[in-house]
Amino acid sequence: DAGVTQSPTHLIKTRGQHVTLRCSPISGHKSVSWYQQVLGQGPQFIFQYYEKEERGRGNFPDRFSARQFPNYSSELNVNALLLGDSALYLCASSLNSGSNYSPLHFGNGTRLTVT
Amino acid sequence: AQSVTQLGSHVSVSEGALVLLRCNYSSSVPPYLFWYVQYPNQGLQLLLKYTSAATLVKGINGFEAEFKKSETSFHLTKPSAHMSDAAEYFCAVRDTGGSYIPTFGRGTSLIVHP
Numbered sequence: 001d002a003g004v005t006q007s008p009t010h011l012i013k014t015r016g017q018h019v020t021l022r023c024s025p026i027s028g029h030k031s032v033s034w035y036q037q038v039l040g041q042g043p044q045f046i047f048q049y050y051e052k053e054e055r056g057r058g059n060f061p062d063r064f065s066a067r068q069f070p071n072y073s074s075e076l077n078v079n080a081l082l083l084g085d086s087a088l089y090l091c092a093s094s095l096n097s098g099s100n101y102s103p104l105h106f107g108n109g110t111r112l113t114v115t
Numbered sequence: 116a117q118s119v120t121q122l123g124s125h126v127s128v129s130e131g132a133l134v135l136l137r138c139n140y141s142s143s144v145p146p147y148l149f150w151y152v153q154y155p156n157q158g159l160q161l162l163l164k165y166t167s168a169a170t171l172v173k174g175i176n177g178f179e180a181e182f183k184k185s186e187t188s189f190h191l192t193k194p195s196a197h198m199s200d201a202a203e204y205f206c207a208v209r210d211t212g213g214s215y216i217p218t219f220g221r222g223t224s225l226i227v228h229p
Contacts, residue, residue: 004158033216040124042205042219043159056216090158104217106151106158 002026004093004107012113013081021076021110025093031055032074033104034066035090043090049074050096078112086114117142117208121220129228134178134193136223138206141187148189149207149217150180159205165189176200201227 005024013019025032031050035043048056049068063079072093078085088109095102122137140146147166151159163174170182180191189206203224209217 035219040222042207042221045216045218048216058216092158103161103164104159106160108156108158 004091004105006089006091006107006110008110009108010111010113012115014115015081015083017081018077018079019081019112021078021089021091021112023074023076023091023093023107025072025074025091026105029093029095029105030072031094031096031102032068032072033092033094034074034076035092036060037088037090037109039087046076081114083114086112088112117146117218119148119206119208119218119220121204121206121223123223124221125224125226127226127228128196130198131195134191134196134200134225136191136204136206136225138180138189138191138220139187140189140206140208142208145184146208147217148180148182149209150174150178150189150191151205151207151219152176153203153205153222155202162191162204196225196227198227198229201225 007022033048034046037043045058046060047066052068066076068074090109092104092106094104118141120139149164150162153159162178163172165172165182173179178193203222205222206220207217
């Protein structure tokens with residue numbers, strides 16, 4: 001079975017541009033989470049979606065947005081890119097969310113470089 | 116809010132030596148605790164988890180961790196390091212109720228010398 005897939009793997013953008021990152025969860029997983037990992041730090045939570053609804057939002061500006069589609073895939077959008085947005089963006093899927101524990105399965109990430 | 120502190124951004128060991136990666140947590144309720152490993156240019160892979168069952172948890176690749184409530188610690192160990200263990204290791208915590216979202220530590224880079 002395929003794991004979590006993310007596209008593109010690498011991306012170079014200029015300040016002020018916008019970017020869309022895509023994620024396909026493991027088949028059967030209904031929850032998708034997005035994380036930003038700056039070099040030398042741990043992943044920082046951005047969003048969680050479950051059954052197409054936002055279930056959680058981290059401390060990120062409104063330039064960051066996301067959505068989940070009926071097939072449970074997800075997009076992360078970032079507008080007005082800043083140099084500080086350069087990072088590895090990780091997507092993770094799980095069976096469910098909330099009090100029923102299910103482990104996160106991570107994709108290999110999208111490396112975004114803003115110049 | 117829950118948090119984790121990983122002591123030491125880099126740990127260097129010789130092949131065959133004991134691996135000890137330290138993690139202390141701060142949580143208002145008994146937490147779930149996790150260790151993840153990240154190899155270069157890859158995502159995170161779950162090594163092991165503590166979910167309030169046995170305090171000594173065994174994971175993949177010969178790693179294990181012990182939950183010590185009195186010390187608020189969840190240190191990761193492996194008796195004998197292999198070259199293939201060289202990677203970034205992250206400790207994470209989440210509350211057993213309320214927010215589902217895990218909080219990750221800053222990571223510890225494990226360096227294994229021949």
